[in-house]
Amino acid sequence: MASGSAGFSMVQAVQMATRNHGMPLEALRYPITPTGLHYLLIHYDIPVVDEESWRLEVGGEVRRPRSLTVADLRRLDAVETCSTMECAGNGRARFDPMPASQPWLLEAVGTSRWRGVPLRSVLEEAGLGDGVVEILFTGLDRGVEGELEQSYQRSLPVSEAMREDVLLVYEMNGAPLLPQHGFPLRLVVPGWYGMTNVKWLSSVTALERPFEGYQQEHSYRFRRDEDDPGTPLTRMLPRALMVPPGIPEFLTRERLLAPGVHVLQGKAWSGHAPIAGVEVSLDGGESWEPAATSRELDSPWAWCSWTYRWEAAAGRHTVCCRASDEAGNVQPSEPGWNVGGYVNNSPQRVVVTVR
Amino acid sequence: MASGSAGFSMVQAVQMATRNHGMPLEALRYPITPTGLHYLLIHYDIPVVDEESWRLEVGGEVRRPRSLTVADLRRLDAVETCSTMECAGNGRARFDPMPASQPWLLEAVGTSRWRGVPLRSVLEEAGLGDGVVEILFTGLDRGVEGELEQSYQRSLPVSEAMREDVLLVYEMNGAPLLPQHGFPLRLVVPGWYGMTNVKWLSSVTALERPFEGYQQEHSYRFRRDEDDPGTPLTRMLPRALMVPPGIPEFLTRERLLAPGVHVLQGKAWSGHAPIAGVEVSLDGGESWEPAATSRELDSPWAWCSWTYRWEAAAGRHTVCCRASDEAGNVQPSEPGWNVGGYVNNSPQRVVVTVR
Numbered sequence: 001m002a003s004g005s006a007g008f009s010m011v012q013a014v015q016m017a018t019r020n021h022g023m024p025l026e027a028l029r030y031p032i033t034p035t036g037l038h039y040l041l042i043h044y045d046i047p048v049v050d051e052e053s054w055r056l057e058v059g060g061e062v063r064r065p066r067s068l069t070v071a072d073l074r075r076l077d078a079v080e081t082c083s084t085m086e087c088a089g090n091g092r093a094r095f096d097p098m099p100a101s102q103p104w105l106l107e108a109v110g111t112s113r114w115r116g117v118p119l120r121s122v123l124e125e126a127g128l129g130d131g132v133v134e135i136l137f138t139g140l141d142r143g144v145e146g147e148l149e150q151s152y153q154r155s156l157p158v159s160e161a162m163r164e165d166v167l168l169v170y171e172m173n174g175a176p177l178l179p180q181h182g183f184p185l186r187l188v189v190p191g192w193y194g195m196t197n198v199k200w201l202s203s204v205t206a207l208e209r210p211f212e213g214y215q216q217e218h219s220y221r222f223r224r225d226e227d228d229p230g231t232p233l234t235r236m237l238p239r240a241l242m243v244p245p246g247i248p249e250f251l252t253r254e255r256l257l258a259p260g261v262h263v264l265q266g267k268a269w270s271g272h273a274p275i276a277g278v279e280v281s282l283d284g285g286e287s288w289e290p291a292a293t294s295r296e297l298d299s300p301w302a303w304c305s306w307t308y309r310w311e312a313a314a315g316r317h318t319v320c321c322r323a324s325d326e327a328g329n330v331q332p333s334e335p336g337w338n339v340g341g342y343v344n345n346s347p348q349r350v351v352v353t354v355r
Numbered sequence: 356m357a358s359g360s361a362g363f364s365m366v367q368a369v370q371m372a373t374r375n376h377g378m379p380l381e382a383l384r385y386p387i388t389p390t391g392l393h394y395l396l397i398h399y400d401i402p403v404v405d406e407e408s409w410r411l412e413v414g415g416e417v418r419r420p421r422s423l424t425v426a427d428l429r430r431l432d433a434v435e436t437c438s439t440m441e442c443a444g445n446g447r448a449r450f451d452p453m454p455a456s457q458p459w460l461l462e463a464v465g466t467s468r469w470r471g472v473p474l475r476s477v478l479e480e481a482g483l484g485d486g487v488v489e490i491l492f493t494g495l496d497r498g499v500e501g502e503l504e505q506s507y508q509r510s511l512p513v514s515e516a517m518r519e520d521v522l523l524v525y526e527m528n529g530a531p532l533l534p535q536h537g538f539p540l541r542l543v544v545p546g547w548y549g550m551t552n553v554k555w556l557s558s559v560t561a562l563e564r565p566f567e568g569y570q571q572e573h574s575y576r577f578r579r580d581e582d583d584p585g586t587p588l589t590r591m592l593p594r595a596l597m598v599p600p601g602i603p604e605f606l607t608r609e610r611l612l613a614p615g616v617h618v619l620q621g622k623a624w625s626g627h628a629p630i631a632g633v634e635v636s637l638d639g640g641e642s643w644e645p646a647a648t649s650r651e652l653d654s655p656w657a658w659c660s661w662t663y664r665w666e667a668a669a670g671r672h673t674v675c676c677r678a679s680d681e682a683g684n685v686q687p688s689e690p691g692w693n694v695g696g697y698v699n700n701s702p703q704r705v706v707v708t709v710r
Contacts, residue, residue: 008606010365015608017369018377021391024535025642026400034534036376036391043382044603093369099604103369145605179389180379195612201652250500251363251455253370312434 008100013093022107028243028267031111031296031305032082032329035173038110039194040179041087041102043152044143046179047200054184056122056168060136060205063127070184073170075086076117081165081190083301084111084269088193088220088233089346091335099341101281106241106348111302112265114188116169120162122204131208137187140200148214154198155211156189165190165301168201190301191235191271195220223339230339236271238331239345240278240291240306240323247354256354262310267303268293270325277324278306284318285333291321312354322347363455365395366450377462383598383622384502386466386660387437390528393465393536394549395455398507399498401534403557408555409539411477411523415491415560418482425525425539431472434543436520438467438656439624443548443588445462445697446690461703463594466622466657469543471524475517477559483513488565490516492542495555495599503569509553510566511544520656523556545656546590546626550575578694585694591626593686594700595633595646595661595678600707610707617665622658623648625680633661639673640688640702646676649659667709677702 008330021040028034051070060064087108092099094106094189102108123135139152160166177183182199189196195215210216215231223230243265262277268275279288291308306321322331335346376395382388394431408423413421442463447454449461451463457463478490494507512692515521515634524543525532532538550570565571571587596619601612623630632641646663661676690701 010368010453010458011448011460012606013365013369013610014372015460016606018371018375018458018460018462019379020373021376024374024397024401028533034531037535042379043605045599046379048384093366098365103364103365103373105370105373107373143602143605144611149602178391179382180392182376196463213452247498247504250369250398250498251367255365256499256504 002186005104008098012100013103014183015161016102020102021111022104024244025107025241028241029265032113032173032181033110035175038112039087039108040180041089041108041194042180043145044141047140049140049183049200050183056201057203058122058126061132062206063129064125065231066122066126068122071168073117073168073185076114076121078318079118079167080113080115081167081301082111082113082297082299083188083190084109084303085194085197085332086236086239086269088195088342089340091346092341093344094344095335095337095341099339101341108194109241111297112172113174114167114169115171116167116188117178118164119166119168119187119204120164122168123161127327128206129208132158132206134158134207134210135200136205136206136211137201138203139198140202146214146218152215153211154196154215155207156196160189193233204311209220212219219340220269220342221340223340226339233342236269237343237345238268238270238275238282238323238329240266240268240321241348242319242321242350243349244264245319246278255350257312257352257354259312259314262312264308264310264319266306266321268306268323269303270323270327270329271328273325273327275304275323278328279322281320282309282317284349285320314354316354317352317354318354319350320347357594360576363453367455368458371443371457375457377459378465380596381598383596383699384620387468387528388465390530394442395465395535396444396463396549397496397535398500399496401447402495402496404538404555406539411540412558413481416484416487416563417561418484419480421477421481423477426623428472428523428525428540433470434473434522435468435470435523436656437466437468437652437654438543438545439464439658440549441591441594441624443550443697444521444695446701449699449701450690450692450696454694456696464596465548466652467527468529469522470520470526471543473519474521474523474542474559475519477523478516483561484563485647487513487561489513489562491560491562491563491566492556493558493560494553495557501569501573505569507553507570508566508568509551509570511551511561515544524583525632525679535605542687548588548591557661575694575697576695578695581694588697591624592698592700593623593625593627593630593678593680593684595621595623595676595686596703597621597674597676597705599624599705600674610705612667614667614669614709617667619665619674621661621676623661624658625679625684627684628680628682629655629679630659631681634677635663636675637665637672640675643677668708672707672709674705674707675702
């Protein structure tokens with residue numbers, strides 16, 4: 001874990017960490033993350049939105065530009081899907097030095113039941129021009145980043161935007177979106193890292209050239225150093241996480257557990273393909289044993305559950321878990337440091353004293 | 356603000372800060388803090404509670420011990436009240452060195468509409484023994500702190516416990532308590548710091564001698580040094596906070612604002628007495644001007660609102676706010692460092708570049 005950081009004070013780390021909520025790892029017990037426990041990464045501020053005057057502007061290279069109210073969107077056929085969302089920076093604070101950004105350890109994840117309108121319905125209604133290659137999504141949240149004043153913006157290739165399960169979402173877990181989750185409308189792209197799922201949507205714009213804005217061309221790229229143009233981040237790599245066993249020590253979060261049989265449990269997900277397997281190590285990653293996996297949510301985009309029966313003997317143990325997916329992706333023991341501190345999916349390590 | 360910390364690594368600070376959610380300060384706009392944005396300080400883990408088998412054990416020195424279900428409690432006359440809750444450690448990370456505990460800057464606050472049963476009804480039904488001096492509250496959350504394995508426990512003097520507005524709460528903002536806020540039952544003591552409001556209540560015990568447990572005699576005391584027995588923390592000292600004006604820079608959270616008239620707004624509260632006044636400084640605390648205050652919530656225990664009309668001229672400004680209450684408490688410019696890092700209510704300072 002990080003002992004130093006690059007140009008980033010403890011106060012800066014703390015002021016980001018206290019406003020950007022992580023999911024406490026014991027919430028891995030729940031198939032659907034309870035309201036208020038889903039992770040939040042808010043680049044700027046939660047904007048004030050007046051639902052009455054709010055409109056979604058559908059424009060750019062379309063035949064029939066549209067200006068839609070929430071009621072207009074609710075009149076279209078709705079779709080509901082469960083999906084797991086993870087921040088591309090999850091694991092950043094486990095790099096050394098820690099890149100200067102939101103200091104996630106492992107908790108930037110959550111699973112929700114999303115309800116909304118397929119983006120495709122809205123794009124087909126508007127009629128994409130023949131030369132359109134990307135769809136741009138603009139949020140109402142504004143701030144300064146990389147010395148640029150900007151609205152939060154991300155784009156998607158048309159092929160992804162036209163997937164049936166890419167939604168313009170107005171409900172989360174059966175209730176209207178909360179202010180912090182993008183009220184009144186957000187994008188949800190199952191399988192992709194969180195930055196894709198633009199909140200507080202104000203416009204959807206069809207482009208004939210790829211978008212080159214800050215969050216696309218500078219942020220959210222895997223870059224080995226400042227001169228590396230890097231590669232864009234897209235889908236979530238596999239990760240397994242466990243509910244930390246036993247009870248915690250307040251300051252260190254290390255665990256205390258009574259000897260005997262303990263069923264370790266957790267979740268695993270990948271945005272590339274179904275989970276192929278989950279493994280557990282009881283010796284800090286030296287040796288691995290398979291865990292049992294099962295699917296509680298009927299969705300290819302939601303995490304699966306896993307359990308492992310541990311006969312815990314007295315002593316101090318480092319318990320780890322890791323997942324692989326059917327596309328052949330595995331969690332690496334040595335993650336690749338990168339400028340933005342992205343996709344550190346090295347296995348979770350939990351120190352447990354059994355006594 | 357803190358540049359160092361006492362025996363506390365950045366990873367330890369971060370792992371506490373990401374799991375203990377702060378209220379993003381722009382949420383000071385709302386009279387009632389939206390679900391999921393109220394601050395959370397969870398000493399150990401969110402426990403698993405089965406509502407069917409859960410009971411509240413009312414015992415100790417009472418004439419008629421009781422074992423109550425949620426349905427039993429819901430059959431009693433309910434009371435609803437709005438109150439502001441703040442962590443006693445709010446401001447800790449602004450001490451230098453920063454004491455080793457949850458690193459709050461300013462965001463450990465929230466206001467909710469609580470519904471439940473007056474504790475007094477339950478205590479009167481049980482019949483307190485003549486020698487009872489305190490009521491002890493035990494939560495289901497367990498952990499290790501100060502090398503002691505413990506359930507979270509706090510007590511109240513009988514005089515406070517018998518106040519009409521001290522509630523055993525089962526609803527927050529019109530919905531059953533969320534797991535992280537103490538489902539199925541928690542204590543709410545309006546005016547007192549957050550540690551008093553025990554979550555996941557499992558028992559209420561009448562005591563003939565003052566409770567001397569860890570959270571009463573060691574934690575949550577104002578101690579100048581390790582040898583100082585200190586004084587217990589009880590009611591919230593006054594504090595005013597503002598919605599940071601303009602838009603934020605991502606890493607520093609410093610603000611950018613266009614020149615012209617801008618109405619600063621925020622909230623102010625005290626657990627001792629009504630707010631007497633709020634003042635604003637535009638020069639880092641050199642000079643102060645009065646703000647206008649108003650009451651949006653019809654409750655003596657909820658924060659009041661304030662506004663201040665600022666003609667923002669180009670330049671770099673440090674904007675501050677502070678409150679005083681009718682009991683004569685004021686926010687100090689130099690807070691008193693203490694071992695636990697409690698009650699740092701020195702004025703909020705927001706750096707704003709106007710251009």
